[in-house]
Amino acid sequence: MRVLIHSTVAAVVLTLAGLLPQPAHAAELPDFPMALPVAWGATVQAGGTHTHASGVRSSVDLGALNGASIPVTAVADGVASVKPGCSVTVTHADGWQTQYYHLRSIPSGLDGAQVVAGQRVGMTAMPGSETCGRGSFRHVHLTLMRNGEEMAIDGLSLGGYTIHTTGRSYCGFWSRDSDGVVVADAQRACLAVPSLANNIVNPANLAARGIDGPSRSTTRPVIADADTITAELLYITEGNHTVGGRAWATDCEPYSQTERCFTDIWATQVIHDGGGYKMVEGWAFNNLTYKALPRAAWAKNPLGHTAEWVSDDGRSWYTECDTAATGRGGCRSYIMATTYSAQKNAWGLYEVDAQTKWVFNNMVRFTPASEPVAAAAAAPQASAIPTPAQAPSPTVAATEAAVTVTEPAATESAATEAVATTAATGTVEAPAEG
Numbered sequence: 001m002r003v004l005i006h007s008t009v010a011a012v013v014l015t016l017a018g019l020l021p022q023p024a025h026a027a028e029l030p031d032f033p034m035a036l037p038v039a040w041g042a043t044v045q046a047g048g049t050h051t052h053a054s055g056v057r058s059s060v061d062l063g064a065l066n067g068a069s070i071p072v073t074a075v076a077d078g079v080a081s082v083k084p085g086c087s088v089t090v091t092h093a094d095g096w097q098t099q100y101y102h103l104r105s106i107p108s109g110l111d112g113a114q115v116v117a118g119q120r121v122g123m124t125a126m127p128g129s130e131t132c133g134r135g136s137f138r139h140v141h142l143t144l145m146r147n148g149e150e151m152a153i154d155g156l157s158l159g160g161y162t163i164h165t166t167g168r169s170y171c172g173f174w175s176r177d178s179d180g181v182v183v184a185d186a187q188r189a190c191l192a193v194p195s196l197a198n199n200i201v202n203p204a205n206l207a208a209r210g211i212d213g214p215s216r217s218t219t220r221p222v223i224a225d226a227d228t229i230t231a232e233l234l235y236i237t238e239g240n241h242t243v244g245g246r247a248w249a250t251d252c253e254p255y256s257q258t259e260r261c262f263t264d265i266w267a268t269q270v271i272h273d274g275g276g277y278k279m280v281e282g283w284a285f286n287n288l289t290y291k292a293l294p295r296a297a298w299a300k301n302p303l304g305h306t307a308e309w310v311s312d313d314g315r316s317w318y319t320e321c322d323t324a325a326t327g328r329g330g331c332r333s334y335i336m337a338t339t340y341s342a343q344k345n346a347w348g349l350y351e352v353d354a355q356t357k358w359v360f361n362n363m364v365r366f367t368p369a370s371e372p373v374a375a376a377a378a379a380p381q382a383s384a385i386p387t388p389a390q391a392p393s394p395t396v397a398a399t400e401a402a403v404t405v406t407e408p409a410a411t412e413s414a415a416t417e418a419v420a421t422t423a424a425t426g427t428v429e430a431p432a433e434g
Contacts, residue, residue, distance in 0.1 A: 036159030047192035048172025063139030086132035118203025160200025
């Protein structure tokens with residue numbers, strides 16, 4: 001697929017007060033941002049508001065358009081509580097809670113654990129036959145609560161969209177916050193309808209690991225004249241770094257018996273936004289690295305030995321270990337994904353090309369220390385920016401109402417003239433540990 005976009009197209013956004021629909025009343029709602037409870041990049045059908053266990057219309061349903069089982073993710077940071085084979089409740093700041101109902105494949109060890117926005121809490125399932133409850137399609141039933149009490153969900157903004165209640169139960173609509181356009185209208189059907197694209201509020205930008213750290217600033221980082229760290233240490237050392245003339249940022253967090261580190265690169269990305277494309281400059285996910293553990297600890301996990309498999313959300317993976325690409329003492333995993341790349345032609349137009357291919361996602365390192373570890377990749381070409389693990393591509397600004405192309409600043413490396421990002425096909429997440 002090849003599309004032309006002009007480098008001088010600009011968006012005109014009206015932000016005058018009163019142009020966007022306002023809630024009919026000042027409902028009590030969370031004062032912190034929330035993402036949609038499905039994988040980044042997924043497009044789902046969404047329904048109007050309805051009740052759960054009380055008379056309050058506290059809930060909405062979201063599910064895949066084709067009835068597939070898809071990942072369900074936390075809308076914000078919090079602490080998880082699990083009802084096995086059924087639901088997960090996440091307690092957020094100030095007593096606010098979100099409950100995710102009709103789940104299967106709830107990760108082991110989730111009960112009582114701290115979760116971050118965008119982290120998978122389960123998969124959608126068919127109520128009655130695959131999970132608890134009743135229903136006619138695979139979906140997540142999301143309920144808003146506070147200190148255990150159901151709260152009206154009308155007026156809540158999720159992932160750049162606002163939920164609106166109308167008429168009887170299951171009636172309502174979803175509007176896009178940036179321009180007020182109704183994107184899922186269930187006012188008459190009173191059931192889940194297409195279509196809601198999860199490409200506005202990136203949960204990676206809401207997660208605690210990225211809120212306050214300098215590595216997630218929206219300001220263009222300073223690039224040092226020389227490398228500030230070796231390529232091998234880049235992926236396991238927290239902080240901002242320069243390698244290969246590019247700016248990098250790494251954050252690490254505890255994971256099972258080890259730590260995992262998320263590394264981002266400052267780059268320009270092509271974002272598929274509805275019917276068009278735009279180029280957005282900012283931090284983009286590059287790699288997820290699991291710090292060294294004994295090889296035996298990964299024996300039952302496909303990330304730790306050569307294998308091909310299909311994950312619960314239907315996506316294809318393969319892992320290679322102890323190869324020329326990984327070095328001895330490590331593994332790399334790849335996922336089949338669609339990427340967009342852009343090149344400026346002789347007429348000043350960008351040609352956007354889509355390709356479906358294997359994309360590098362993460363590394364696993366093994367001990368003992370005497371065994372050579374997997375070498376970190378050198379600064380990648382922009383066309384090889386990988387699909388994210390739990391840090392998808394940068395948030396598409398909600399205020400952009402048309403295709404916009406931002407030219408790289410003169411101080412950016414030439415590599416940003418050819419840019420790429422993965423298609424919005426869903427959050428990539430490492431399988432539960434074995």
